[in-house]
Structure formats: C-alpha cells, structure tokens
Amino acid sequence: MFNRLLRTAFALTLITTAISCSHDDGADGYTLRIGATSVTGTPAGSLGWGDRQGILAEQLKSAGVSKIEYSFFQSGSDVASALFAGAIDVAAIGDNPALRARSRDPKVVLLSLDSINGDNQLIGTKGGPTDIRGLIGKTITAPQGTIRDRTARQLIEAAGLTGQIQVRDVPTPESIAGLSSGQIDATIVGGASAVELQEKGFPVIDSLARHGFGSTGANIALSSFTEAHPGFREAWQQAVTAVNRDITENYDDYLRWVADTDGTKFEYVQKSTRVEEFNTEPFPDAGLAQLQAAYDFLNADGSFDHEYSVREWAGAKP
Numbered sequence: 001m002f003n004r005l006l007r008t009a010f011a012l013t014l015i016t017t018a019i020s021c022s023h024d025d026g027a028d029g030y031t032l033r034i035g036a037t038s039v040t041g042t043p044a045g046s047l048g049w050g051d052r053q054g055i056l057a058e059q060l061k062s063a064g065v066s067k068i069e070y071s072f073f074q075s076g077s078d079v080a081s082a083l084f085a086g087a088i089d090v091a092a093i094g095d096n097p098a099l100r101a102r103s104r105d106p107k108v109v110l111l112s113l114d115s116i117n118g119d120n121q122l123i124g125t126k127g128g129p130t131d132i133r134g135l136i137g138k139t140i141t142a143p144q145g146t147i148r149d150r151t152a153r154q155l156i157e158a159a160g161l162t163g164q165i166q167v168r169d170v171p172t173p174e175s176i177a178g179l180s181s182g183q184i185d186a187t188i189v190g191g192a193s194a195v196e197l198q199e200k201g202f203p204v205i206d207s208l209a210r211h212g213f214g215s216t217g218a219n220i221a222l223s224s225f226t227e228a229h230p231g232f233r234e235a236w237q238q239a240v241t242a243v244n245r246d247i248t249e250n251y252d253d254y255l256r257w258v259a260d261t262d263g264t265k266f267e268y269v270q271k272s273t274r275v276e277e278f279n280t281e282p283f284p285d286a287g288l289a290q291l292q293a294a295y296d297f298l299n300a301d302g303s304f305d306h307e308y309s310v311r312e313w314a315g316a317k318p
Helices: 002-020 045-052 055-063 076-084 095-104 147-158 172-181 191-199 223-228 232-249 251-262 266-272 285-300
Strands: 030-037 065-073 090-094 108-118 121-124 139-142 166-169 186-189 204-207 215-222
Touching (some): 045 055, 045 108, 055 065, 055 232, 065 076, 095 108, 095 285, 108 232, 121 147, 121 191, 147 166, 147 186, 147 285, 172 186, 191 251
Parallel strands (some): 139 166
Antiparallel strands (some): 090 215, 121 204
8 A cells, every 4th residue: 555655645745846848839930748667767668769769759740749757656547647637638548548548538549659569477476377377366466457467377377277266456566576475366467577587596487478469559649639730640540650660670779789788698688689679550450359349358358438439549430
C-alpha cells in the first residue's frame, strides 16, 4: 500500500509540473507535450531514439510543433491519467492502458502503433517449477492494469488454469527482488531484464510468443487536441514510421544505445529485441490483430467501461 501511495504521489507531482508548463500557440508554432514511462527519466525505446536523432522534431514541424517537452511516469495508466488531466498532449503507452482509456472516453484518438510483436516472459524462482502447471495453487506477480498483468492472465488462460493460479499486484522491481530471495513463485518480465534473469539461472516457464500472442505500443491523444491541430495525426504517423525505419537501418547502433541508456549489456538487449518489433506503417495488419486480441481478452475479463471497434478506432471504415 505504501509503495502504491508513493507511485501515486510521484505521478501527481509530474502531472502538476507538466500542467504548469506553457503550451501557447503562436506564429512560431507550439510546444508538444509527450508523456511516457521511463525508468531513467529520459526518452526510452523508439521514442528516445527518435528524439536523439532529431527525427521527431523534424517530422513534426509540418504540424506546427516548434518544441517537444517530455513528462515521465511509472506506469502507462499514470500516463493516461495525465492525458485526461490535460497535463500532456500525446501519451506513448502500452496497449493495455490505451485500450482502457478508449473504453473510458470515446474522445481518445489512436494516433498510431509505435511497436508490435512485443513479448513478455513468465520467469520462475530458482529451483521452482519449470512448467506453468507447477504454479497451481501459487501466485504470479505483475503490476495491475499493465501488459504484464494481462500476460499473466493470458498465459494462465492458455494453459486452461483460470482460477487455479493467483495474480498479485506487485511492482516489477519488488517482484524481481522477491524472485531472487525465493519469496515470490513467478513474475512477468520483458526485455533485457528477462534475458539477464535467464542468464542467472531463473527458468523461463512460458511466454507470449510461445502462444502466438504479442503486445503493441500505442500512441493516443484527445480529440480536442487533434481537432485544434489539423494534420497532426498524419504528421505523427510519418514521424513514428520514420523513426522505426531509421532503427531498422541502424539496428546495431540502436541496440547499443538502448544498452548504454538502460545500463545493461548489449547481448541482453540483442537477445530480447527483434527487428520485427519496429513497424514502418502506422497500423500494420499484425499489429491490429495483436491489438484486437488484447481488446478481446480485456473485454471478456470485464476490464472495459464501454465496448467499441478497434478497427474503427484505428481509422478503418465501419
């Protein structure tokens, strides 16, 4: 409970700071406020690469963006809250919080997908079960409302074990610490952290990829913003796809930058990243299929306030 209060206070502090920043339109354009998650306090992933290479700033000039400011949060749901609070203009988050945000308010616009084919692993404690059936009667930890939480539930459902394995709401850093001490049975981890744990002898019990599942990165805004800035959605899509194209063309450089930024080993990033994650069109068929699958799961789970069409949200005709 104390940790959750700390996270909430941290998010509210960032929201207050972001709201206090000016966002005036003028002859020289306007400042675009982007919210995202980051453990380093700097733009991460493809967003960070686009910022570092100057691609985002260059591509968004045509939409009147003269400056980009970032606010960083501990979870995608915190970023979505900042969007609703008017603290940011664009939320770069995972599909879970994006889908939930749209179910809450039809004025949430899906700008683009910035990544597809994301994977997460179910990692067990050393000496513990190596098959998900070995977790019957035990618990899996994952931050509630996140892609990792959905991963846990999807893997449990895929194994036909719904109701037989508990999913507990525990932040990832605490989960990894508990895994190391043997106090946690299993947790959901992605990226270089999952590879590092595997290298240290923690078993990979299951993963999204083994079942043909995947996650996407979604960029959302409110219709009040896109209506006030005609052409922004198209410019944003061009920017995102230009960034991803640059990543695919400079792949090893990108991986080294991620390793340096995150303070991890290059080989961990290399093993946990695939070039197929970086879509070079705003709504590729594979990404839309993964977004639809996530929607279907969350909807069946009773996670939504209102139902809607994913394809229409992405701009497809009814």
